[in-house]
Amino acid sequence: MNKDWWKKSVVYQIYPQSFKDSNGDGIGDLKGIISKLPYLADLGIDVIWLNPIYLSPLIDNGYDIADYYQINPIYGTLDDFKELLKKAHQLGIKIIMDLVVNHTSDQHSWFQNSKKSRLGKYADFYIWKDPQSNGAPPNNWGSTFGGSAWEYVPERNQYYLHLFAKQQPDLNWENPEVRAAIYKMMRHWFKIGIDGFRMDVISLISKNQQYPDAPSTLPYTKNYYVGSSNGPRVHEFLHEMNQEVLKHYPSLTVGETANTNSEQALLYTDPKRQELNMVFHFDHMHLDYGHFGKFSDIRFKMSDLRQVLSEWQLKLEKGWNSLYWSNHDQPRAVTRFGDDQKYRVESAKMLGTLLHMMKGTPYIFQGEELGMRNVPFKTLSQYQDIETINMIKTLRAAKMSETYIKRVVFLKSRDNARTPMPWDDTAKAGFTKGTPWLDFSPDNSVINVVQALADKNSVYYHYQKLIALRKKYPVIIDxxxxxxxxxxxxxxxxxxxxxxxxxxxxxxxxxxxxxxxxxxxxxxxxxxxxxxxxxxxxxxxxxxxxxxxxxxxxxxxxx
The missing domain is CATH 2.60.40.1180 (Golgi alpha-mannosidase II)
Incomplete structure (x- = not known):
């Protein structure tokens, strides 16, 4: 196999909870994915990226992992996963998993042991710091989902760091035993037969050991970037991971690298450095941010978008780009960058065209090939995402009007991407026989797979043609x-x-x-x-x- 096979690939991202439910419990699962492999093969994709399917209390929809070796029973069994791998491989489709190793769940046995005592093997598996003399947290960092990034544990009389929810304690990558345990786990999944990893917030794994206070000018929920993004040892750690694990398998690796510019991205992706194949950047995702970050009603400017995408195209000549409009953390592209009303179909096709003809590996988020748009939920209580729920509280505390809150939540909530996949126009959308874990979009009666496959001019067939062009014309790759x-x-x-x-x-x-x-x-x-x-x-x-x-x-x- 060509070790650079990923350069010619198109990746399809599956959010397992929302893709296809096979047993009627309202939650998508592995057998559901297996049943839809022919649909994906017909679309022409080469790789499936699965959001986390490991054992988890699902505080952050699986990005809080309690056991890296166990499949969450809501998705099925390890045998189901092996069957998915086998059947996907038979169709020429590779599978990459989500690697979440900046943090674990607080239910992970490592953390359960770590919080008991300052002694023992697991004492330093996480980032523990003494309180300040007045009992306050070690520094002024906020967490992504609101509140302090530090949580106090009386048993140790110390705080632990969590850049995300308090149930997601950060691992201590300075500890070589932590790194060895992670590499062992990665080898385990490669031996089972996976084809690579998407690495969650991988640019945050190395912290500045001084843990400096952040300037008050930075947004509180992201001010930890000052001491944790692109940290002092991040490239050392990733090169070590490459030498220990990745270089032994012809794998696809893509790092999620928040707060990383195109110069820094080259350090992650230049093949000579032997770290990662590519990274996800966020520069184009920040073009419509406002006072409350992503929860804004600002519309992007095309000139800004062109400047950002062009910069990444030109700067990463030595590295490699990942190309995306949307994912499980972002709203639907056609609402954000196109026209989701009169020209929904045309603008969805245009956005696909612009992206898929660029240099890099394109990522399609489930439903993007249907031109799905943001979900017009009637009430704020229908949203389930932890980030959205916390932001609604923040906006109310800031005395923003309910009309404004509804507007920005409609525009930016992560639930926009997470509504169940509409397979047909029936009441349950062909997704489940039960009650879905998250409400359906009211659009399902008109935007669904059956409708798309019956219309030769649908967004689906346009995406199919875009993928076919990448296979036919080398200029699109090189x-x-x-x-x-x-x-x-x-x-x-x-x-x-x-x-x-x-x-x-x-x-x-x-x-x-x-x-x-x-x-x-x-x-x-x-x-x-x-x-x-x-x-x-x-x-x-x-x-x-x-x-x-x-x-x-x-x-x-x-x-």
């Missing part, structure tokens, strides 16, 4: 990226060029007809239309194109 008309106010256009071919991608972000002038040098060459999201786009590239609302065009040339 071509250099260059912006066209970088100052255009409505059109994002670029070329991909290698020795043998050129790709021209033109995408409109406008809901109106707009003129686009094609550079003369490109019009001189004979071109062929490979794909459009309208049925009657010009087959040849002209010097002036009237771009219709959210139109997307891909032309190919053999200069």
């Amino acid at each position: 071509g250099n990226y260059a912006l066209l008309n970088p100052n255009d106010s409505s059109i994002y256009s670029y070329t991909r060029t290698n020795k043998n071919e050129k790709l021209i991608v033109i995408c409109s972000f406008s809901r109106f007809n707009v003129n686009f002038n094609v550079p003369t040098t490109l019009v001189k060459e004979k071109s062929q239309l490979l794909l459009s999201n309208y049925t009657d786009s010009p087959e040849e590239l002209n010097s002036k194109i009237v771009m219709r609302p959210y139109e997307a065009l891909i032309y190919h040339q053999n200069p």
Whole structure:
């Protein structure tokens, strides 16, 4: 197997709880995923990334792991997982798991032992600090989900660090025994047959051992970045992980690296450094942030989006990009970056076109291929996500109006991505025979798999064609990226060029007809239309194109 196989792959992210329920308990499971493998094979994807399926109390939907070796019974058994691996591999689909090793659940046996005493093997498996002289926490860091990042434990008369929920204590990566235990666990899953890992908040594993106070100018829930993001030993730890585990398997590795810029990303992804294949950055996710961070009603500017995506395309020439619009932590792309009303289908196809023709490995989040949009829940009580629930409290405490709160929660809650997958237009959406763990989207009657498969012009078939193009044209994998008309106010256009071919991608972000002038040098060459999201786009590239609302065009040339 080519060790760089992931460069030619398209990854499909499955949020197991919400994908397909096989036993009627309202929670998606492994057998449900197995039953839908043919659907994914027809779409053309190469890899499935599974959100955590390990034993967990589900305080943070599985990102609080109580046992790295056990499958959570709500999803099935280890035998079910082995069957999923076998059947996926038979269809040519690889499986990567979520690796959550910045923290564990407070129910993990390591932590249960650690909190009992300052002595013994597990005493230093987590980050413990003495109180300040007045009993206050060691520093002023806040946690992602609100409140202090420190929790006091009387048995040790110490605080432990948790950058996320208090039930998610941070592991102490300075302790070589912690690292050895993690590498042993990773080898265990590789031996079972998995094909790689998506690494949760991996840029946070190394802490500045001074644990400095954060300046008051930083947002409280993220001020820990000052001493924990891209920390002093993070690259040493990941290189060690690579040498101990990763280099022995032809695996896909992608790190979630919050608060990491394109220069820092090169340190993680340059193959010579032997750390990770690629990282998820967040620069394009921050373009619509406001006073309360992501919970904002600010709309992104296309010029900002073009600048950010272009920077990452150009800077990571030596490394590799992961390409994504949405995931389990983000709202639906078509609501955020497109038009989820009149031009939902057109803008969903346009966003797919823009991303999939770039250099890097594209990630599709379940339902994105249907053009799913944010869920219009009627009441705030329907939201279940811990981040959203805490933010509603914060916004109310800040005396924001209920209308504003409903608006920003609709725009940004993580539950937008987590509503059950709509397989058909029946009352239970073909997802379950029971009551779903999270309410269905009211859109399921019109946006669902059966509808998409019956409509030859659906978003699904457009994604299928985009994936097929990546398999056919090497320029999409290896071509250099260059912006066209970088100052255009409505059109994002670029070329991909290698020795043998050129790709021209033109995408409109406008809901109106707009003129686009094609550079003369490109019009001189004979071109062929490979794909459009309208049925009657010009087959040849002209010097002036009237771009219709959210139109997307891909032309190919053999200069």
